[in-house]
Amino acid sequence: MNIAILGTGKVASVLGASWKKKGHTIVYGSRTPQGPDQKLYAAAVAAADVVVVAIPGTVAASALAELKLDWSGKIVLDATNRFDGGPSSFGGIVPAVSGAHVCKVFNSVGVEVMANPVYGNERAAMFYAGDDPKAKEVARALAADVGFEPVDLGGSNTVPGLEAMVAGLWFPLAQKYGRGTGLRVLIR
Numbered sequence: 001m002n003i004a005i006l007g008t009g010k011v012a013s014v015l016g017a018s019w020k021k022k023g024h025t026i027v028y029g030s031r032t033p034q035g036p037d038q039k040l041y042a043a044a045v046a047a048a049d050v051v052v053v054a055i056p057g058t059v060a061a062s063a064l065a066e067l068k069l070d071w072s073g074k075i076v077l078d079a080t081n082r083f084d085g086g087p088s089s090f091g092g093i094v095p096a097v098s099g100a101h102v103c104k105v106f107n108s109v110g111v112e113v114m115a116n117p118v119y120g121n122e123r124a125a126m127f128y129a130g131d132d133p134k135a136k137e138v139a140r141a142l143a144a145d146v147g148f149e150p151v152d153l154g155g156s157n158t159v160p161g162l163e164a165m166v167a168g169l170w171f172p173l174a175q176k177y178g179r180g181t182g183l184r185v186l187i188r
Helices: 010-021 041-046 060-067 089-096 111-115 133-146 156-177
Strands: 002-006 025-030 038-040 050-053 075-078 101-104 125-129 149-154
Touching: 002 010, 002 041, 010 025, 010 111, 010 133, 025 041, 038 041, 041 060, 060 089, 075 089, 075 133, 089 101, 089 156, 101 133, 101 156, 125 133, 125 156, 133 149, 149 156
Parallel strands: 002 025, 002 050, 025 038, 050 075, 075 101, 125 149
Antiparallel strands: 101 125
16 A cells, blocks of 8 residues: 555654555655655645544644645545544544545554554554544554554544543553553453
């Protein structure tokens, strides 16, 4: 897949490196590109089939809306979180990328777990949610490529619960036990 990761921080770097090892083509979108694998946001999006939003959740929707791009047919994966008490980043991203296939994913653990989601013989869960089957299938496949056990939470109506789980469950666990804390779901 041709994947544009909007952002150049730790999450973008770790996910990009993992996907590159799996044979995906990676370009990083930045407001100030530096280096051959970075382009301005619009150029990165234009060349990609899949766009992963890995910029701060507080600015994600406005940054995407400012691009004024045709998002038709693009798959957009929202990896953002907001811890400032503001509205859902997913709720702002969906209208900003009108015409895209959108899914929430890669927001439920820290970068330390993304770098190595395997604990002995177990894989940490990576939750994903959205209404678009095409975006959800790509989210599932890319989560598995990183080494996660993908867990489908359902439609976009479950995204607020996913975002609340990160703030109310994962973050306190990570503060107590370390940012390498992963989550696992047992299904019978």
